[in-house]
Amino acid sequence: MAWFSRVPVVDVTKDNFKELWPTILVALKTATFVALDLELSGLGNRRNLNTPSVDDRYKSLAGVARSRAVLSMGLSCFKLNNIAEDGSLVLPFTTQTFNLTLLCSEEYVVEPISLKFLVDHGFDFNMQYSQGAPYHRGADKNGEVPQSVRQLFSELVCSRVPLILHNGLVDLVFLYQSFYTELPPTLGSFLADLSEMFPAGIFDTKCITDFHIRMPASYLEYVFRRSQRENAVHQTKQQPHVTLTFPPYPPHMVCVEYRDCCLPDNLLNTTQSTTVIPYCEQYAAHGTCPKGVLCPQSHDPDIIIDQEDWVKARKKRRRDRKKRKGNKSEEGEQDKAENPVSMETDDGRDVSNVEDTDSVSCDSQTHTDQSDGGNDNVVAKTRVGCHRAGFDAFMTGFAMATMVCKLGKLCREADPFTTRFQLEEFANKVYLSGKDFPLQIARSAFAKPSNHHKAKFQRLQHGGTSF
Ligand SMILES: [Zn+2]
Numbered sequence: 001m002a003w004f005s006r007v008p009v010v011d012v013t014k015d016n017f018k019e020l021w022p023t024i025l026v027a028l029k030t031a032t033f034v035a036l037d038l039e040l041s042g043l044g045n046r047r048n049l050n051t052p053s054v055d056d057r058y059k060s061l062a063g064v065a066r067s068r069a070v071l072s073m074g075l076s077c078f079k080l081n082n083i084a085e086d087g088s089l090v091l092p093f094t095t096q097t098f099n100l101t102l103l104c105s106e107e108y109v110v111e112p113i114s115l116k117f118l119v120d121h122g123f124d125f126n127m128q129y130s131q132g133a134p135y136h137r138g139a140d141k142n143g144e145v146p147q148s149v150r151q152l153f154s155e156l157v158c159s160r161v162p163l164i165l166h167n168g169l170v171d172l173v174f175l176y177q178s179f180y181t182e183l184p185p186t187l188g189s190f191l192a193d194l195s196e197m198f199p200a201g202i203f204d205t206k207c208i209t210d211f212h213i214r215m216p217a218s219y220l221e222y223v224f225r226r227s228q229r230e231n232a233v234h235q236t237k238q239q240p241h242v243t244l245t246f247p248p249y250p251p252h253m254v255c256v257e258y259r260d261c262c263l264p265d266n267l268l269n270t271t272q273s274t275t276v277i278p279y280c281e282q283y284a285a286h287g288t289c290p291k292g293v294l295c296p297q298s299h300d301p302d303i304i305i306d307q308e309d310w311v312k313a314r315k316k317r318r319r320d321r322k323k324r325k326g327n328k329s330e331e332g333e334q335d336k337a338e339n340p341v342s343m344e345t346d347d348g349r350d351v352s353n354v355e356d357t358d359s360v361s362c363d364s365q366t367h368t369d370q371s372d373g374g375n376d377n378v379v380a381k382t383r384v385g386c387h388r389a390g391f392d393a394f395m396t397g398f399a400m401a402t403m404v405c406k407l408g409k410l411c412r413e414a415d416p417f418t419t420r421f422q423l424e425e426f427a428n429k430v431y432l433s434g435k436d437f438p439l440q441i442a443r444s445a446f447a448k449p450s451n452h453h454k455a456k457f458q459r460l461q462h463g464g465t466s467f
Pocket of ligand 1: 280281282283289290291292295296297299
């Protein structure tokens with residue numbers, strides 16, 4: 001089976017930035033869409049980021065972006081290759097992923113809580129200080145360094161490709177302030193600027209998950225794993241799916257790191273009874289847990305997804321049994337009860353043969369004493385390095401590719417990506433935590449683009465991206 005089991009991520013540092021510049025640029029310019037993710041030195045007071053007024057949220061966030069730094073940026077370029085004409089909807093992508101380690105050359109605030117999170121997830125601060133590519137915030141200065149992350153962002157704007165983010169508001173504010181120019185004072189102007197900077201649309205995979213695809217949770221790792229599993233099942237059933245190819249990087253390219261993301265062996269073999277492994281409910285729902293790596297319960301998305309599906313299938317089985325009982329007494333159809341009931345999970349697997357016992361509980365208390373050291377090790381292993389910006393960007397891009405497969409309607413004649421797949425209704429909506437509506441990225445009648453943006457944008461359009 002041609003499922004991808006590992007993903008190459010190219011490590012970009014100040015030492016190889018110039019050498020890799022042409023490769024990154026070609027990947028960017030030929031991409032159908034580009035997914036992006038940032039690691040930050042802090043997010044400020046979390047309460048300010050969730051205030052009821054979205055305008056106030058923007059103002060706090062702008063303050064945070066002016067005082068904090070981007071530690072790394074992940075860039076994953078997805079290029080759609082020719083789609084077969086035989087009517088089978090298989091979307092073949094070539095994918096290139098880069099992890100840029102950055103170092104803000106100005107003073108910035110570092111929050112202990114963010115540091116702890118990053119260290120727990122394998123972020124290498126020594127490497128960041130010794131090899132991070134330098135950048136400065138705000139407006140362009142005289143004598144800007146060519147082939148820098150600032151120029152790369154300008155290339156992204158000029159390439160007019162759709163931008164894909166997961167829970168992207170914070171990323172957008174930081175990208176703007178760190179690599180573009182000084183943020184405008186109001187949300188209205190910021191949104192007007194963005195709609196000019198990204199005319200092909202900004203897509204937020206968290207937003208699409210919450211509003212258009214039913215999943216029990218919508219944090220990145222979960223959305224990716226469910227998408228990957230579902231895609232693999234669709235591939236075996238010859239249903240619409242995504243295939244990926246990666247460039248054949250030569251072995252001497254030491255900056256290429258392969259991230260393992262093998263699917264479990266038993267993905268299609270669900271006839272064996274599910275092993276009951278306690279998982280962390282808090283993590284399962286939100287993707288975070290206050291106990292962090294010390295949590296005794298599993299944070300492994302495969303264990304979480306398996307057991308969620310198992311519980312769901314059991315409920316369905318019980319419902320069906322009840323229904324059949326009802327039918328039996330009314331119509332006396334004795335043999336109907338003997339018919340096997342197919343129980344399809346969210347990723348399309350049939351788990352009707354999975355053993356039905358009552359020993360599985362999702363209650364976190366019940367299983368505390370069942371977890372042992374062995375389980376901890378497995379969990380710890382899967383978590384290390386999980387939050388590398390490059391791989392997060394890849395996960396975001398892959399989730400988007402499967403969403404295109406699922407929600408898009410192919411219109412073969414049309415050319416730009418968004419119209420070709422009729423994705424207009426999913427574009428330019430960004431997730432807002434605690435709200436049941438997304439933030440619309442558009443120019444409103446009451447807000448004008450900012451002067452900083454106008455000056456920079458004009459320069460990009462006429463003079464190109466080099467300094
Ligand atoms: Zn936990």
